[in-house]
Amino acid sequence: MARTPRNTLSPELIVRTALEVMESRGTDAFSLRGVAAELGVGPMALYTYFRNKDELYDAVRDHLMGLLPAVPGDAAWPDQVRTVCRSLRLLMLQHPCLAQLLAGRPLSGHETARVAEGLLGVLRAAGFDAETAARTHTTLFTYVLGSTSWEIQMAAERRDPEAWRRLRATMESLSARDFPSVVELAPELARTTGGDEQFDYGLDLLLAGLQLRTPA
Amino acid sequence: MARTPRNTLSPELIVRTALEVMESRGTDAFSLRGVAAELGVGPMALYTYFRNKDELYDAVRDHLMGLLPAVPGDAAWPDQVRTVCRSLRLLMLQHPCLAQLLAGRPLSGHETARVAEGLLGVLRAAGFDAETAARTHTTLFTYVLGSTSWEIQMAAERRDPEAWRRLRATMESLSARDFPSVVELAPELARTTGGDEQFDYGLDLLLAGLQLRTPA
DNA sequence: CGTTCATAACGTACAGTGTATAGTACGGTG
DNA sequence: CACCGTACTATACACTGTACGTTATGAACG
Numbered sequence: 001m002a003r004t005p006r007n008t009l010s011p012e013l014i015v016r017t018a019l020e021v022m023e024s025r026g027t028d029a030f031s032l033r034g035v036a037a038e039l040g041v042g043p044m045a046l047y048t049y050f051r052n053k054d055e056l057y058d059a060v061r062d063h064l065m066g067l068l069p070a071v072p073g074d075a076a077w078p079d080q081v082r083t084v085c086r087s088l089r090l091l092m093l094q095h096p097c098l099a100q101l102l103a104g105r106p107l108s109g110h111e112t113a114r115v116a117e118g119l120l121g122v123l124r125a126a127g128f129d130a131e132t133a134a135r136t137h138t139t140l141f142t143y144v145l146g147s148t149s150w151e152i153q154m155a156a157e158r159r160d161p162e163a164w165r166r167l168r169a170t171m172e173s174l175s176a177r178d179f180p181s182v183v184e185l186a187p188e189l190a191r192t193t194g195g196d197e198q199f200d201y202g203l204d205l206l207l208a209g210l211q212l213r214t215p216a
Numbered sequence: 217m218a219r220t221p222r223n224t225l226s227p228e229l230i231v232r233t234a235l236e237v238m239e240s241r242g243t244d245a246f247s248l249r250g251v252a253a254e255l256g257v258g259p260m261a262l263y264t265y266f267r268n269k270d271e272l273y274d275a276v277r278d279h280l281m282g283l284l285p286a287v288p289g290d291a292a293w294p295d296q297v298r299t300v301c302r303s304l305r306l307l308m309l310q311h312p313c314l315a316q317l318l319a320g321r322p323l324s325g326h327e328t329a330r331v332a333e334g335l336l337g338v339l340r341a342a343g344f345d346a347e348t349a350a351r352t353h354t355t356l357f358t359y360v361l362g363s364t365s366w367e368i369q370m371a372a373e374r375r376d377p378e379a380w381r382r383l384r385a386t387m388e389s390l391s392a393r394d395f396p397s398v399v400e401l402a403p404e405l406a407r408t409t410g411g412d413e414q415f416d417y418g419l420d421l422l423l424a425g426l427q428l429r430t431p432a
Numbered sequence: 433c434g435t436t437c438a439t440a441a442c443g444t445a446c447a448g449t450g451t452a453t454a455g456t457a458c459g460g461t462g
Numbered sequence: 463c464a465c466c467g468t469a470c471t472a473t474a475c476a477c478t479g480t481a482c483g484t485t486a487t488g489a490a491c492g
Contacts, residue, residue: 007459007469031449042471044451053450058382103319103365106373108386113398116405120397133397134404139363139418146362147355149319157322166274170324181336181349182329188350189332202355208428209421223488225440247478260480261441269479435492442485449478456471462464 009041011049015059022060022097030097032056054105061101062109067091071118077126078207084119085144085203092148096156099149127215136210147202151194225257227265231275238276238313246313248272270321277317278325283307287334293342294423300335301360301419308364312372315365343431352426363418367410 017038022030032053036043050056068087071080092098107116116137123133157163176183192198234251241250248269252259266272284303287296308314323332332353339349373379392399408414 009469032451033449044472045470047451048469104369106370106379106383108383110386110389113386113390113395117395117398120401124397130401130404131408134401134408135414135417137405138366138408138414139421142363142366143359143418144362145366146360147358150354150358150361153320154322163322167322167324170326170329173326174329179329179333181340182333185336185346185350188346189353192347192350192354198351198354201351202359202422205355205422205425206418207425209424212424223440248480249478258442260443263480264440433492436490438487438489440485440487442483444482444484446481447479450476452473452475454471454473456469458469459467461466 009039009045009049011059014039014046014049014056015063018056018060019063019095019097023095027097027100057101058105058108061098061105062111064091064095064098064101065109065115066111068111068115071122077122078211080122081119081140081207081210082203084115084122085140086199088115088144089148089199092144092152096152099145099152102145103149128213129215132213140206143202143206147199151199154193225255225261225265227275230255230262230265230272231279234272234276235279235311235313239311243313243316273317274321274324277314277321278327280307280311280314280317281325281331282327284327284331287338293338294427296338297335297356297423297426298419300331300338301356302415304331304360305364305415308360308368312368315361315368318361319365344429345431348429356422359418359422363415367415370409 014035018030018035021034021038025034032046033043035056036046039045046056050059068091071084075083092102107113119137119140120133123136124130128136157167171182171186174183182189230251233254234246237250237254238246248262249259251272252262255261262272266275284307287300291299308318323329335353335356336349339352340346344352373383387399387402390399398405
């Protein structure tokens with residue numbers, strides 16, 4: 001009985017396939033069994049290469065982080081920072097699963113470290129001390145992660161008619177007397193759940209605040 | 217055979233119990249069956265009050281949002297904004313499940329709207345136009361959500377020795393030649409994954425940037 | 433009081449999940 | 463050729479959310 005030949009699998013192949021499954025079937029519908037089936041292999045075969053589902057997640061995350069371009073060396077530091085943040089956001093939009101992969105687990109992995117190195121290097125070169133550089137890195141990272149995750153999530157929900165209906169219902173149940181601002185700004189709020197402008201608005205606030213602290 | 221008496225359940229009781237289960241057993245281990253068992257009832261009994269798990273999630277989220285205090289009326293607007301953001305963060309730290317409840321679903325619900333109303337009201341009163349108020353609201357919300365979720369997540373991982381070991385391993389595999397900043401700033405990075413100072417640092421950057429745009 | 437009836441809670445069942453454990457056949461090495 | 467590590471398989475378990483159909487209860491009404 002012709003079994004599966006011996007060395008068909010590899011960590012890289014599994015990661016690539018896992019990514020494909022996440023992108024085609026959606027992150028929530030992702031399962032080890034799905035990946036295994038796609039590879040024409042039993043579910044347990046994956047455990048030869050990854051100890052559990054979380055380790056596979058980490059590998060996929062690091063793989064995606066490897067797609068980030070290097071920081072451009074020939075620009076003023078605020079522009080460099082902007083570029084790094086924008087490319088991370090772009091990558092998250094291109095690969096929506098990345099949002100969940102980043103949010104759920106600590107940042108282990110070589111490629112992930114490379115990205116951190118890029119941003120930290122820029123900040124150190126700009127003259128910020130160790131503590132401020134680290135704080136700024138965390139702040140920027142959590143801003144990008146939070147705002148882009150939110151954007152992705154909302155875009156996904158907008159496609160679900162049931163969720164949309166429920167949100168509409170809540171909105172319309174609000175009296176203009178008790179909730180004047182929410183009712184008045186409803187269209188603006190709907191418009192500002194995502195998009196480049198919204199992202200840049202917050203990023204510019206952070207950068208403006210940061211430039212006030214520019215070291216001598 | 218003495219069945220469960222008739223009107224033992226109610227949406228409020230279920231929400232309270234669900235919250236207890238999340239807090240005691242952890243958000244990930246939460247399940248409808250667990251809640252039902254805690255109530256001494258079959259799993260399907262919950263479906264009389266909630267159409268599915270997500271609706272129960274929404275109800276718990278809105279219940280938690282109801283715990284937020286009103287915005288203090290007697291302060292300068294930047295302080296009011298700071299207070300709102302801080303109390304949301306505090307609530308998330310007190311109820312770690314709130315992070316996941318906020319991140320995963322759109323903001324429906326009465327209490328949730330009340331919180332939005334508070335922040336938007338402050339911004340409108342400060343003189344910001346509709347668009348800027350909405351953008352600022354989204355920016356602040358995603359910052360609080362992103363940074364606090366990250367903080368909670370990291371705190372949870374730190375308790376898992378396996379995750380800790382893996383992160384250490386990654387760190388120590390980095391050569392000081394290729395990753396000078398990461399290696400140098402490792403202690404600072406570890407220290408800035410959370411805490412009041414870290415949160416306030418980012419919040420102050422945003423507020424500083426925002427004050428540069430203070431309307432006349 | 434007796435009857436009716438909507439419905440709250442039940443039990444069963446299904447299609448999934450991650451993964452522990454044990455078994456099997458292949459490929460490279462002695 | 464014999465051996466052994468290992469890449470993969472098979473089976474099984476304890477879960478999950480929830481669709482479906484049933485049953486008993488408490489209130490309303492004649």
